[in-house]
Amino acid sequence: MDEFKRKDFPYSRILSSMCTTPHPLAVKAHVKFITSNLGDPALFRGAKELEDRVIEMLGSFMHNPKARGYVTSGGTEANIQALRAFRNLKKLANPNVVVPESAHFSFDKAGDILGIEIRKARLDEDYRVDLSDVERLIDEKTVGIVGIAGTTSLGQIDPIEDLSKLALEKDVFLHVDSAFGGFVIPFLYPKLKFDFRLEGVCSITIDPHKMGMATIPAGCILFRDERFLKALAVKTPYLITEEQFSLTGTRPATGVASTYAVLKYLGFEWLKKVVKRCMDVTLYLVEEMERLGFERVIDPVMNVACFKTERATEIRDELYRRGWAVSVIENPRALRFVVMPHVTFRVIDEFISTLKDVLRNI
Ligand SMILES: Cc1ncc(COP(=O)(O)O)c(C=O)c1O
Known part of the structure; x- marks a missing residue:
């Protein structure tokens, strides 16, 4: 069972899901x-x-x-x-x-x-x-x-x-x-x-x-x-x-x-803090992506962010090979991120560092 479980992506590398690690x-x-x-x-x-x-x-x-x-x-x-x-x-x-x-x-x-x-x-x-x-x-x-x-x-x-x-x-x-x-x-x-x-x-x-x-x-x-x-x-x-x-x-x-x-037991006030933190991390992701030359599709309304690129599929596939999950949307062609509670500032830093390497090599 452990062998099979190890094949699953850990949530800390999933930037494309609307689910997360539960409390x-x-x-x-x-x-x-x-x-x-x-x-x-x-x-x-x-x-x-x-x-x-x-x-x-x-x-x-x-x-x-x-x-x-x-x-x-x-x-x-x-x-x-x-x-x-x-x-x-x-x-x-x-x-x-x-x-x-x-x-x-x-x-x-x-x-x-x-x-x-x-x-x-x-x-x-x-x-x-x-x-x-x-x-x-x-x-x-x-x-x-x-x-x-x-x-x-x-x-x-x-x-x-x-x-x-x-x-x-x-x-x-x-x-x-x-x-x-x-x-x-x-x-x-x-x-x-x-x-x-x-x-x-x-x-x-x-x-x-x-x-x-x-x-x-x-x-x-x-x-x-x-x-x-x-x-x-x-x-x-x-x-x-x-x-x-x-x-x-x-x-x-x-x-x-x-x-x-x-x-x-955790309550709506606790959830509010979780959501606000996700939003802060989303805005940080936007800053970092724009520093790399990507353009946002819309100003993030919630903890979802998309960035236009014609190479979206190519980038996604190479990230996947390196153990990171992001998704792609059409109209406009873009990379899509969902910043769930498991996506911390540190996860974004690690991701951006991998992305820089991917962009140098594809
Ligand atoms: C807006 C919206 N509605 C419905 C669904 C479907 O939910 P589920 O995958 O839990 O069936 C999703 C899934 O991401 C969604 O984003």
Whole structure:
């Protein structure tokens, strides 16, 4: 086992992931609930109670203590479930959903599984979704629209307030994918409304296993009210519990426990410090990259930074050979970095020194 484990990249060399090393307390809580199965909450009542508390804490964090939802396997399941609820409530033939071009590929999976056409709206010059294009793509078969609060590629935030107004005007549901940004925006931009404060927002993806410092797997789907969750219910005859809302049957309570540990014992103030530090390291990375002649794609909005270069793939591949993981985005062609809590100032110094050598040799 150790031999296999050694083949994994250590997090200290991963500059491309939205996951990180969880806090030891989160790991301890994870292990405590390793045998619990939330697929049958009547049997694992303590785990279920913890999940209810997590939903209440995250709902309140998103300004709706009455939000309903559950802890998912990640952002993908949360996004699928949001679109599934929208489709089931609207009951339209040949439904479609409008997402930004910058949306995570989980929406393509959702469209495929659910039989929903995924329409992609153009971005503006700042890589936010173009509102007029969203409006153009909405028609009588549109069940919902999506805004991203923290895009996967750039960490950019769509104009959620405008999308909310548009959703109300057009009578379609609005889902906000803040799988990454949900644990970042409230700390960096507390006044920015992207959550249930906006009347049009019906559901939110927010993932504890990304910037929430919980263990994998721990995503979360939150709905404005019970109606959306009910639209996902199926009868479960052989269980004591009568119905189930989750996409998977058997599901772990480990992510629930580790999320609870982080939120309850470390707390939101601690997370805020973690996020602010990540942002400081991000700005340091930008300085160092610009010193090497790279140009940023946008001013970092959160702890994600991208730098234009036509040689992005070549650089990434050589870094990979030397044990470093960075990623590449297209449009514009750029190197992408996610500065998670394991990426310290020292890690950046070590990385920049390797990068200098790579640039001399390729
Ligand atoms: C904005 C956004 N949504 C959804 C996802 C999918 O999350 P997961 O990989 O946990 O399923 C990601 C993953 O990076 C993401 O960045």
